[in-house]
Amino acid sequence: xxxxxxxxxxxxxxxxxxxxxxxxxxxxxxxxxxxxxxxxxxxxxxxxxxxxxxxxxxxxxxxxxxxxxxxxxxxxxxxxxxxxxxxxxxxxxxxxxxxxxxxxxxxxxxxxxxxxxxxxxxxxxxxxxxxxxxxxxxxxxxxxxxxxxxxxxxxxxxxxxxxxxxxxxxxxxxxxxxxxxxxxxxxxxxxxxxxxxxxxxxxxxxxxxxxxxxxxxxxxxxxxxxxxxxxxxxxxxxxxxxxxxxxxxxxxxxxxxxxxxxxxxxxxxxxxxxxxxxxxxxxxxxxxxxxxxxxxxxxxxxxxxxxxxxxxxxxxxxxxxxxxxxxxxxxxxxxxxxxxxxxxxxxxxxxxxxxxxxxxxxxxxxxxxxxxxxxxxxxxxxxxxxxxxxxxxxxxxxxxxxxxxxxxxxxxxxx
Numbered sequence: 051x052x053x054x055x056x057x058x059x060x061x062x063x064x065x066x067x068x069x070x071x072x073x074x075x076x077x078x079x080x081x082x083x084x085x086x087x088x089x090x091x092x093x094x095x096x097x098x099x100x101x102x103x104x105x106x107x108x109x110x111x112x113x114x115x116x117x118x119x120x121x122x123x124x125x126x127x128x129x130x131x132x133x134x135x136x137x138x139x140x141x142x143x144x145x146x147x148x149x150x151x152x153x154x155x156x157x158x159x160x161x162x163x164x165x166x167x168x169x170x171x172x173x174x175x176x177x178x179x180x181x182x183x184x185x186x187x188x189x190x191x192x193x194x195x196x197x198x199x200x201x202x203x204x205x206x207x208x209x210x211x212x213x214x215x216x217x218x219x220x221x222x223x224x225x226x227x228x229x230x231x232x233x234x235x236x237x238x239x240x241x242x243x244x245x246x247x248x249x250x251x252x253x254x255x256x257x258x259x260x261x262x263x264x265x266x267x268x269x270x271x272x273x274x275x276x277x278x279x280x281x282x283x284x285x286x287x288x289x290x291x292x293x294x295x296x297x298x299x300x301x302x303x304x305x306x307x308x309x310x311x312x313x314x315x316x317x318x319x320x321x322x323x324x325x326x327x328x329x330x331x332x333x334x335x336x337x338x339x340x341x342x343x344x345x346x347x348x349x350x351x352x353x354x355x356x357x358x359x360x361x362x363x364x365x366x367x368x369x370x371x372x373x374x375x376x377x378x379x380x381x382x383x384x385x386x387x388x389x390x391x392x393x394x395x396x397x398x399x400x401x402x403x404x405x406x407x408x409x410x411x412x413x414x415x416x417x418x419x420x421x422x423x424x425x426x427x428x429x430x431x432x433x434x435x436x437x438x439x440x441x442x443x444x445x446x447x448x449x450x451x452x453x454x455x456x457x458x459x460x461x462x463x464x465x
Contacts, residue, residue, distance in 0.1 A: 128230050128231075128233075130164075130165050130230075131237065134212060135168065135213070136165050136229075136233065137167060137168045137170060137212055138155060138169040138170070138216075138217050139204040139207065139214050140155070140171045140172065140219050141172040141173075141203070141204045141216075142173065142174060142184060142218075142220075143175045144175075144180060144220065145184050146449055147219060147434050148183075148219040148220075149187070150452055150456050151219060151221050152187050154223070154456070154460060155169050155217075156191070156461075157226070157460055159193055160193075164229070165229045165230055165233060166215070168195065169193060170195050170204075171187075171194065171196045172199070172203045173196070173198075173200075175199075184196065205392045205395060208389035210388075211390065212388070213387075214389055214392070215232070215233075215384070215385070216387070218382075218383035220433055220435070221384060221431060221433050222434045222456075223360075223452060223455070224431040225429055225430050225431075227428070228429030228430065231426055231428050232246070232247050232386040232426045233386055235372060235386075235424065235426045239424055242374070242422050242423055242424045243387065243391050243394065243395060243398075244380070244385045244386065244391070244424075245386045245425070245426050246381050246385040246386075246423070246424070246425045246426070247384040247425075247429045247430070247431045248368060248370075248426065248430050249381040249432075249433050250352060250431065250432045251343075251348070251353075252381040252383065252433060253378060253379050253381040254376035254378040254379065254380055254381075255373075255381075256343050257343070260334075260335070263367060264355065264359075264367050264368060265329075265331045265351060266351075266354070267324045267325075267327075267328070267329040268297075268318040268329060268354045268355060269303070269305065269318060269320075269329055270311070270347070271316045271317045273312070273313075274313070275295045275298060275319070287454050289454040290357075291354065291358040294320070295319060296319060296320065296322050297320060297321040297322070303328060304328045305328065305333055305340070305347050307339055307341045313445070314445050315445070315446070316445060318350050318446065329351055330345065330348045331343075331348055331351055331352075346435075347442075350442075350443060350446055353434070353446075354448075357451060357452075357455070365430055368430055369428055370428075372426055372428075374424045375422060375424070376425055380423055381433070383433045384431045384433070434449065434452065
């Protein structure tokens with residue numbers, strides 16, 4: 051039997067090859083385009099989540115979980131170490147903020163399964179009302195006490211072989227694991243003179259917390275925007291950023307250096323066009339007329355951004371494992387140290403306060419050596435800056451918002 055022979059047409063063969071070649075390239079281009087679109091969508095979802103109708107990051111990852119272990123170098127629960135006391139030193143000036151802090155301190159006392167054996171309040175004011183109000187807090191808790199007034203007193207009351215957590219009285223939020231985390235990191239790094247918590251928008255981490263996606267484009271309310279569906283008491287008791295209206299104002303409005311508060315009790319709101327670059331941080335980074343990172347407007351934007359992320363349960367955006375020997379000064383508003391090192395720390399912070407632009411590289415001991423310090427990025431703290439005063443943050447409703455959060459989520463748990 052013969053075999054059927056197939057005559058191959060050279061031209062037809064070439065056409066088939068060309069068609070197949072174009073089809074292959076089309077598939078490659080299609081998948082490449084799809085890949086680029088996925089990358090762009092993921093980046094937008096991380097840095098500008100409001101641009102997309104769906105939060106892709108939340109679908110891929112659990113946003114309530116930190117990407118780093120909460121208790122330093124190991125997983126699992128870290129029990130309170132034995133053999134020494136852990137004491138909080140709380141220098142305070144304004145009772146309105148220290149009363150908020152009290153809820154967090156109570157939750158972290160040994161009697162409530164926390165780490166703090168004692169709390170010592172140190173007055174930094176002669177205001178009778180503030181002194182009396184904090185004295186009332188001290189009377190209600192046996193582990194609370196108050197020292198005599200005086201600047202730098204918190205460093206002078208420290209005793210050897212006692213671990214201290216210096217917590218400024220204007221701290222208005224800190225995470226449940228903040229104290230255990232910095233305690234463990236201090237024990238894991240005994241050569242560090244002090245371990246600072248991750249204090250929002252302060253010192254060495256200020257620029258880190260100003261990145262897009264962390265600092266959101268909040269703008270000051272120029273005139274009161276009514277919310278007819280909500281009563282005044284509802285507004286005063288709600289800390290959630292999602293309840294705020296959109297910002298309204300002139301198209302060309304920008305927050306420039308020297309911006310004055312529009313009115314007392316004003317809020318900060320996100321504009322309908324969040325990519326306009328008119329907010330204080332954008333003006334600070336990209337223009338010469340913008341405020342500095344120490345300006346009250348930058349602080350307000352950071353606080354409202356923080357409350358936004360707090361509600362969204364994505365505080366992991368702020369976090370990092372540990373930063374040893376940062377190139378700029380660390381915050382002294384939430385730090386862990388041994389009493390034996392208190393005097394040296396007092397001298398270091400005193401020299402730093404004399405020149406706000408002094409870098410950490412200039413922090414030297416009498417023998418010329420540089421003290422080792424660290425920032426633990428896993429425990430987040432929000433400090434309401436008191437030095438900006440009534441002309442700045444005090445004209446916003448931030449204290450009320452932090453108080454509302456604490457009463458809803460922290461204070462009531464102690465009842």
